[in-house]
Amino acid sequence: MAGVSLPEPFQSLEPFGAWALATERERRAKRLSSSMEEIQAFYDALFPQLEAVVAYLDQFPLDQLPAEAQPLYYLTLSLVEVTSAVELYHNPHIFEAIEPARFRRVE
Amino acid sequence: MQTATENRRWSKEYPELGTGPVPAESCISPEYFELERERVFRRTWLNVGRVDDIPNAGDFFVRELAVCKTSILVIRGKDGVIRGFHNVCSHRSNKLVWEERGTCRGALACHFHSWGYNAQGQLTGVPDEENFHDLDKSKLGLTSVTTDIWEGFIFVHLGPQPQETLTDYMGGVAEQFKGAAFHKRHLTHTYKVEEQANWKVALDAQNEAYHLPFQHRYSFPGMFVLKDNRYLRLSGVKLYNHHAVWSTTYNSESTPTPTGALMNQLNTATTNSRLPMLGDFDFFVIFPNFVILQFRGIEDDYYMTYNFWPLAVDRCIWEIKFHFPPAETAGQRLSQEYLKHRICDVLQEDAVAHETLQTGLNSRAKTHLILQDDEIQIRHFHTVLEDYMGFFNGRGH
Numbered sequence: 001m002a003g004v005s006l007p008e009p010f011q012s013l014e015p016f017g018a019w020a021l022a023t024e025r026e027r028r029a030k031r032l033s034s035s036m037e038e039i040q041a042f043y044d045a046l047f048p049q050l051e052a053v054v055a056y057l058d059q060f061p062l063d064q065l066p067a068e069a070q071p072l073y074y075l076t077l078s079l080v081e082v083t084s085a086v087e088l089y090h091n092p093h094i095f096e097a098i099e100p101a102r103f104r105r106v107e
Numbered sequence: 108m109q110t111a112t113e114n115r116r117w118s119k120e121y122p123e124l125g126t127g128p129v130p131a132e133s134c135i136s137p138e139y140f141e142l143e144r145e146r147v148f149r150r151t152w153l154n155v156g157r158v159d160d161i162p163n164a165g166d167f168f169v170r171e172l173a174v175c176k177t178s179i180l181v182i183r184g185k186d187g188v189i190r191g192f193h194n195v196c197s198h199r200s201n202k203l204v205w206e207e208r209g210t211c212r213g214a215l216a217c218h219f220h221s222w223g224y225n226a227q228g229q230l231t232g233v234p235d236e237e238n239f240h241d242l243d244k245s246k247l248g249l250t251s252v253t254t255d256i257w258e259g260f261i262f263v264h265l266g267p268q269p270q271e272t273l274t275d276y277m278g279g280v281a282e283q284f285k286g287a288a289f290h291k292r293h294l295t296h297t298y299k300v301e302e303q304a305n306w307k308v309a310l311d312a313q314n315e316a317y318h319l320p321f322q323h324r325y326s327f328p329g330m331f332v333l334k335d336n337r338y339l340r341l342s343g344v345k346l347y348n349h350h351a352v353w354s355t356t357y358n359s360e361s362t363p364t365p366t367g368a369l370m371n372q373l374n375t376a377t378t379n380s381r382l383p384m385l386g387d388f389d390f391f392v393i394f395p396n397f398v399i400l401q402f403r404g405i406e407d408d409y410y411m412t413y414n415f416w417p418l419a420v421d422r423c424i425w426e427i428k429f430h431f432p433p434a435e436t437a438g439q440r441l442s443q444e445y446l447k448h449r450i451c452d453v454l455q456e457d458a459v460a461h462e463t464l465q466t467g468l469n470s471r472a473k474t475h476l477i478l479q480d481d482e483i484q485i486r487h488f489h490t491v492l493e494d495y496m497g498f499f500n501g502r503g504h
C-alpha cells in the first residue's frame with residue numbers, strides 16, 4: 001500500500017505508507033520483517049505527531065472514518081505494533097519468546 | 108495502595124494448606140493424566156464460551172474437548188435457549204458439525220448420510236426414511252450435555268450427574284461477580300498457542316506474579332508495586348472452595364513508556380464502566396482450567412480469559428481472549444490496542460517458560476515444586492486437584 005495519500009496536515013507521513021496495514025497479522029509481519037532502522041524511522045516520524053493524528057481521527061466516530069482517514073488510522077495501529085521494539089527491546093523481536101507464528105490469532 | 112510486605116503472610120491466613128513442597132508427578136505421569144480425564148474433567152463445570160459468542164437463534168460453536176474424548180456443539184435454539192450436545196450423529200456416530208462456528212439455517216446435515224437436525228438438536232430429516240426399521244425420529248435427537256450459564260459464561264458438565272449446580276460450584280466467586288458488567292466488554296481478540304506442556308504447568312506458570320520482574324524484565328518493567336524495589340508482592344489472596352484469586356497493585360511511581368503515557372492521555376472514553384475488582388489486576392482461577400483476569404483501566408476496566416485445554420500429558424492448548432468495551436474513538440481503540448500488544452508480548456515469553464518447565468520436569472531430576480508464600484494459590488490449586496484425584500493418598504494406584 002505504498003504511494004498512499006494522507007489528509008492535509010499529515011502528508012509528511014506519506015513515505016511510510018507501507019505501514020498502513022489493515023490487519024494485526026500484516027502489521028506484525030511488517031514489524032518482524034523490518035530492520036530496527038526502518039522501525040525507528042517510522043516511529044520517529046509518527047510518534048511526535050500522534051496526538052495530532054488522534055485528535056484529527058477523533059473528529060469522526062470510529063466506525064465512520066472517511067476513506068482518506070483510514071490509512072492514517074492504520075498507521076497509528078502500526079505505531080502501537082512497533083512501540084515496544086523502540087521503547088523497550090531496541091529490537092524488532094521480543095527478547096525470549098516463542099516463534100511468532102505459534103502465537104496464533106483466531107479471526 | 109497497600110501491598111503486603113510482611114513475610115509469609117498468606118500461609119498464616121490459610122494454615123491448613125501447609126508449607127511443604129508439592130509433588131511434580133501430576134505434571135508428567137501418563138497414568139495421572141488418564142485419571143484426570145475422569146476424576147477432574149468429567150466431574151467439574153468447564154467453561155466453553157460466552158453467550159455473546161452465539162447471539163442469534165441458530166448460532167453455534169463447536170468445542171473439541173480432547174480431554175473428554177468428545178466434541179461439543181453449543182447452539183442457540185429458535186426459542187433462544189442455549190443447549191449443549193455431543194457433536195455426534197445419531198445414525199452411526201459420525202462427527203456432525205465440522206466448522207468451529209456458524210449459524211444453522213434450517214438444518215445441520217451430517218456429512219455421511221445427511222441426517223438433519225434443527226437448532227434444538229432434534230432429528231428432523233432422514234433420507235430414504237421408509238427403508239429403516241421402526242425408526243422413531245422423536246427419540247433420536249442429539250445427545251444432550253448438561254449446560255448452564257453463569258454471568259454470561261457458558262459451562263458444560265460431562266459427568267452423569269453434576270454434584271453441584273453451576274452457581275454452587277462457583278461459590279464465593281459468584282458472589283464476587285454478581286451482576287458484573289462482563290456483557291459490556293466484547294470479545295475483541297482471540298489467540299491460541301499449542302504447547303508442549305502439561306496443562307497445569309502452563310496454568311501454574313501464569314498463576315503467580317513472582318516471575319514478573321525477572322522473566323518479563325524487558326517487556327513489563329516496573330508496572331506493579333515491588334517490595335524493596337525488587338520483588339513483586341501480592342496485594343491480596345482469597346482462596347475459595349475450588350477456586351482462587353490473587354491481586355496486585357499498580358505502582359504509581361513507575362515511569363510509563365512514552366507511548367504508555369500518551370495512551371493514557373489519548374483514551375478519551377467516557378463509558379466509565381467498572382468491574383468488581385479486588386486490586387488493580389485480579390487473577391481468578393476457576394477450577395480446573397479457566398481463568399478470568401481483570402485490569403483496572405483509566406476510563407474502563409478490561410478483562411481477559413484463559414482456557415487451558417489438555418491434549419495429552421505433555422501437550423495443551425492455551426486459549427487467550429481479550430474483552431474490551433466497544434471503542435467509540437480512535438484514541439480509545441488505540442489505547443486498547445496498545446494494552447493488548449504489551450500483554451501479547453508478555454504471553455509470548457510466558458509460553459517459552461511453559462515448555463522449558465515441562466522439559467525440566469520430564470527429566471525427573473526433581474520430584475517436587477518448591478513454593479513461596481506468594482505462590483500459595485498454586486499450592487491451593489494442587490490441593491483442590493488432589494481432593495478430586497486422590498492420587499497421592501492412594502486412590503490412584
Ligand code: FES
Pocket residue numbers: 196197198199200201217218219220221222
Ligand atoms: S452417520 Fe450421520 S447420517 Fe449416517
Ligand SMILES: [Fe+2]
Pocket residue numbers: 312313318319322323453457
Ligand atoms: Fe508471565
